[in-house]
Amino acid sequence: MLLRVENIHKSYGAAEILKGVSFDMAPGQSKVIMGPSGTGKSTLLRCINHLTPPDKGRIFVDGEELTAKNLNTMRQKVAFVFQDFNLFTHLRTVENVAIGPRKLRGFGKKAALDLAYKELERVGLSDRADAYPAELSGGQQQRASIARALAMEPKLILFDEPTSALDPELTGEVVSVMNKLASEGMTMLVVSHEIGFARKAADEIIFMEGGKIIEQGPPSQIFNAPQQDRTRAFLNVIEHGDDA
Ligand SMILES: Nc1ncnc2c1ncn2[C@@H]1O[C@H](COP(=O)(O)OP(=O)(O)OP(=O)(O)O)[C@@H](O)[C@H]1O
Ligand SMILES: [Mg+2]
Numbered sequence: 001m002l003l004r005v006e007n008i009h010k011s012y013g014a015a016e017i018l019k020g021v022s023f024d025m026a027p028g029q030s031k032v033i034m035g036p037s038g039t040g041k042s043t044l045l046r047c048i049n050h051l052t053p054p055d056k057g058r059i060f061v062d063g064e065e066l067t068a069k070n071l072n073t074m075r076q077k078v079a080f081v082f083q084d085f086n087l088f089t090h091l092r093t094v095e096n097v098a099i100g101p102r103k104l105r106g107f108g109k110k111a112a113l114d115l116a117y118k119e120l121e122r123v124g125l126s127d128r129a130d131a132y133p134a135e136l137s138g139g140q141q142q143r144a145s146i147a148r149a150l151a152m153e154p155k156l157i158l159f160d161e162p163t164s165a166l167d168p169e170l171t172g173e174v175v176s177v178m179n180k181l182a183s184e185g186m187t188m189l190v191v192s193h194e195i196g197f198a199r200k201a202a203d204e205i206i207f208m209e210g211g212k213i214i215e216q217g218p219p220s221q222i223f224n225a226p227q228q229d230r231t232r233a234f235l236n237v238i239e240h241g242d243d244a
Helices: 041-048 071-077 093-104 109-122 138-150 168-183 195-201 219-224 229-239
Strands: 003-012 015-025 030-034 056-061 078-081 156-160 187-191 204-209 212-217
Touching: 003 041, 015 041, 015 056, 015 212, 030 041, 030 195, 030 229, 041 056, 041 156, 041 187, 071 078, 078 138, 093 109, 093 138, 109 138, 138 156, 138 168, 168 187, 168 195, 195 219, 204 219, 204 229, 212 219, 212 229, 219 229
Parallel strands: 030 187, 030 204, 078 156, 156 187
Antiparallel strands: 003 015, 003 056, 204 212
């Protein structure tokens, strides 16, 4: 297994947010996590790369347990794409992408820039390499942040609602980059209610509620024949356009 998530628990104060979450991902798989707001989806992603350390439970990446000691090496294997892009505003797009290889992977300046141009090409942004983030659309900024993740040549990319800060007309370009990465065999764990990506690219949908996985299965099963009433009710809302 490329990722093993084993019995993760996390509380904030007295509130238990994650109540024992476990699942595995094989190399090349894409999984989509869905579920109501406040259910612990972001907390789970943050626990997976120890942006927020779990209180209990274990994470294995590529067979190796993630601990406080190997955090930096492991974070190079697990990239994170945030909802609000998190690009450095004072750096040009290509420098945003090159900085990870330069600072964390020991690349020289030229090698880091070469890699950054290559990854920008993968996300269709070669022509905007010299622009600053403020000069990019939201969709372009998110594609730049995906290129930044790719430049770490990670084993796994975690995405936390990568399209939810975007205007609807800009989500398509980000979803199509994500579809392409999935079809190229990238392992991706994606918190998103983007049905297009979930149906087309996900091997499995994980449905969470109240800090637990309440249902999981292939998209055909989850979308066409959900077993749980709560999954069905939630999907009804997101598929029929109400605010989810
Ligand atoms: N740093 C924190 N300190 C205290 N409580 C937190 C913290 N981060 C998250 N929480 C709480 O944990 C719960 C789960 O939050 P989380 O962000 O994981 O939910 P989510 O499923 O990602 O929701 P959304 O769909 O709105 O993004 C919420 O009640 C939230 O207020
Ligand atoms: Mg969230």
